[in-house]
Amino acid sequence: MSLHPMKLVTIVCEAILEDRLVELLREVGTNGHTAFPVHGSGNQGNRSADISEMANVQIQVVVKPAIAETLLNRLQSELFAAFAMVAYESDVRVLRPDKF
Amino acid sequence: MSLHPMKLVTIVCEAILEDRLVELLREVGTNGHTAFPVHGSGNQGNRSADISEMANVQIQVVVKPAIAETLLNRLQSELFAAFAMVAYESDVRVLRPDKF
Amino acid sequence: MSLHPMKLVTIVCEAILEDRLVELLREVGTNGHTAFPVHGSGNQGNRSADISEMANVQIQVVVKPAIAETLLNRLQSELFAAFAMVAYESDVRVLRPDKF
Amino acid sequence: MDFVTAIQSNLLSPAVLFFVLGVFAAVSKSDLKFPEALYSTLTIYLLTAIGFKGGVAINEAGISTVWLPALAAMTLGAVIPLWAYPCLRKLGKFSISDAGAIAAHYGSVSAVTFIAATNFLKSIDQPYESYASAFLAVMESPAIIIGVMLGKGALGGKFSFSDPGVRHALRDAVLGKGVLLLIGAMIIGSLCGKRGMASVEGFFVTPFQGVLALFLLEMGMVAGRRLGDLKKVGLFLLLFGITAPVLHGSAGVLLGHWVGLSIGGATLLGVLAGSASYIAAPAAVRLSLPEANPTYSLTAALAITFPFNITVGIPLFFELAKYLNA
Amino acid sequence: MDFVTAIQSNLLSPAVLFFVLGVFAAVSKSDLKFPEALYSTLTIYLLTAIGFKGGVAINEAGISTVWLPALAAMTLGAVIPLWAYPCLRKLGKFSISDAGAIAAHYGSVSAVTFIAATNFLKSIDQPYESYASAFLAVMESPAIIIGVMLGKGALGGKFSFSDPGVRHALRDAVLGKGVLLLIGAMIIGSLCGKRGMASVEGFFVTPFQGVLALFLLEMGMVAGRRLGDLKKVGLFLLLFGITAPVLHGSAGVLLGHWVGLSIGGATLLGVLAGSASYIAAPAAVRLSLPEANPTYSLTAALAITFPFNITVGIPLFFELAKYLNA
């Protein structure tokens, strides 16, 4: 078995942004994503998900390192200022590198 | 405090596979798992979770490195071909190594 | 783009502990958290989330390394013995280090 | 009432109009979305209610009245995949497992289509055998089992009952949530009879038609979201998705007429035969025939045959039943 | 019945009392929590039911009766943000986008407040034009569009229709789930008429008032959880949250009286004008005016204006309508 290094980018943001984020993901060249219904808290206060307007979504995407960088840069320049969100990157290893 | 390195294996797949995957996890010797209801997209198209047949599940399991390898190999040989799924491995650190 | 190393602490525990954990997070100085409704299994048996008493929650928090250590230590001393739970730490990189 | 009036009366029912609204919501990319828990809840409710009502009706009618048409229905369900499979293989050029999977879906039945048909009959005051949901219950499983056997290569002699996939299909065909709720509630209804019905009528009967309307709103969205997949399934499956319900449905009406069902009852048997499963079959088939591409069967059942039956099929089978009886 | 009796009768209704219980549950930090799926389900149910009933009423009354008051309602919804915006800018010192966002919320309407008002009227046996939910349907969108245009800087000439934010708002104002369900169900109801209503009455009418009570329990919790945010929004918005409904509501009652609505109908138009949206507007405004702080508009609409209307506003507008008619 040989494992290949990839980046996992995790984004937590207002659920209302989901469609727009998925579009952005496609624009930077990702092949898929996974979305989690979540709630939480942060600088913009509690997001308790009691009503859909206050729900969050976490989006995770496994990508090649170059794409991770583009993605984070675009989040920074286009969305960080106006929306409640966090994003981070970490290292993962996959079996089928050409899938991502 | 001393932290001990472990592997975290993450599997995203069709929700219908959940029971079968949990069985497989047990067979390779894991002690527990965590499951998330998720939706997403990938090579096999959108999995929007609007009906249960189109829902995904993410399964995460903290394991000793040797088990991670066995697990990923079995996923590769038994499930990757026929089902919509991704799997990856990453490094984590735990306080109670004998729990895993 | 410059990325800054942070720790991601992941805690999976009985859903009933959620409020208490969030309080503890605040006490150790975190700025936010993300919570996932999950189910799973472990040493304390199946937690199938069929009723809310048997549901789990996963809490993830991005923190400075020093806080991660404090947090894990407090979990160990205050909660590990009495509740069904696991906790682990991993490395992530963020764009806005002062947010965490 | 002729065919056009029948179609019209069907199209102007709340159920069908809410279905259309759902398709519109999906196609126009509205942010309307039903929580998955609501979809499951509505499914559980509809299956339980229809099963329970059918059981009470069996209790009233007596098993001696029910067994013959039920057996006919069951046989029909088992036979449909046997002819559909070679047709899908030869004409449609589908792989063995894909052909088996699609055959399983079309031999099995759609509870919601059946319920919509009972609503249609009720709205035009056409009586029907109220134990007809027994047909629904017994038609779910046989086709799934036979379809999976075919998809495993039964015709090529490759098939064996010890195959885990086949055993899984057998289990799921009998214990899957659709069958379990229908048969379970039916047994309960037949044990409780009228007295039991009196106590739960305010839940299983009073709001039933409105719940169906709400469910069809969701089904419209579910179908609408799959319209994009129509391109992927190819022209043959598009045609199959409309021809199959007409053929199977007509066979069902004929058979119903032949075993002595009323116009309403024969219509319902036609609707069942003509419908394709999207609750019981997909789950059972996915794990038993993992090589089969679920996009084919699900798109055909959900985005072609279901809308066709809901709008045109139901009044069509009704007209046929009327014609046979005249 | 004078004002005090009207308030009293309103306060002692199950709906309002369950709202109070919800606020208590939130404030006392009880572990009572509605699953999000339940909140969505109740919203879908209430919007669909009210739309459908309104459509049936339009079918009965004829479009010739409905168009004038509906047009008046729509105009009122469009005008409110035009006066609220400068007031929020000048007196409240809000930023352009915040002022536009708040104006959009207050020009648009709250379906639940409307439903609570119809319940109030029913409970005191006060008749009203049952097609009044058509006003609800047409008042949701215009204010959102105008509020977003203002928030984008329309008054400073900075605004353009090709702005993606504005186009998004236009889309959402027309295809957002609130509007889509209301208008869609209304069209369905007007196509089906009484006959369709008969079949789904057991779902859309029988349990309706009880479902509203349950929903208000949840709304009480939702509002209660936001009481802590009152500190953040400042004194001006607190005052605005109470003054605006009184002013807008009175204007609505006057206008209703003027276009010939009955006491009940004028009350409902007042309630609509006085209410602030928390379903349609937040979603549309958030993506169109991302720089606006949603805490302002949501707290004002949910934690101030909504409770005010539910308890005091509804009987107030009713008394005003009665007074005008006397």
Next chain:
Amino acid sequence: MDFVTAIQSNLLSPAVLFFVLGVFAAVSKSDLKFPEALYSTLTIYLLTAIGFKGGVAINEAGISTVWLPALAAMTLGAVIPLWAYPCLRKLGKFSISDAGAIAAHYGSVSAVTFIAATNFLKSIDQPYESYASAFLAVMESPAIIIGVMLGKGALGGKFSFSDPGVRHALRDAVLGKGVLLLIGAMIIGSLCGKRGMASVEGFFVTPFQGVLALFLLEMGMVAGRRLGDLKKVGLFLLLFGITAPVLHGSAGVLLGHWVGLSIGGATLLGVLAGSASYIAAPAAVRLSLPEANPTYSLTAALAITFPFNITVGIPLFFELAKYLNA
């Protein structure tokens, strides 16, 4: 009607049969699963409905009629853990916290068992004091508080009211969702009276018995999934899970008879005393007595005592009440 007929009539009710179907679904590993949101929704509905109806009944009967039997009920709930605790310690060899936890569950009450009992009485046309749900409301908390105090070592003098665990239990026993909904809805019902009931009857009464049947289907699955845990809890707890309801239930019937309740009312007090909590108690106890193993109390309450009461207990207590009254 003798005991056998009573049991039979109870076993053939939709509610009990759906419970059996649920157990079968779980044991046969069917893929039937209720979404968690549905479980919560049904719980909220049942608690609210039963509380509201009870409140309306109190409004009718007057507090002067209700207070004595309610006080008796409350006392009974407080006394049960006081005898159960030493029995669990001495005979069952349980740890201090486990014994306290189990005692809390058995002193507290199961709303669903109570509701099933009212359904049973209704189905055999046996009248009962309709304010009896007040007993349910006042019996939830005391036992939890006393059980937690015992589990914290109150008998060994180790207990203190400033202990955070105890304060948590006090809070939860009063503000936990079960108690809050029951008492809250009861107060609302007693404020609204008949007039309020008229408006929400179509939701809180009409579908009530059917909703209970659906809920018992889910409870059957929940109990069925825990059957495997029976091995873990040991023989003593198995016996306790059947003996305790019989003893407590008989005491309840006796006490009810003694304070002047009718046959139906005494039956209900017996059912309450004999039932074990699985909504209020588990949540409160888990955080207050974290060292207690929740498998013990939850398995005993859910997988032993609940099925026993639903099937045998209810007709048993009814027969006893009849016998006392003869």
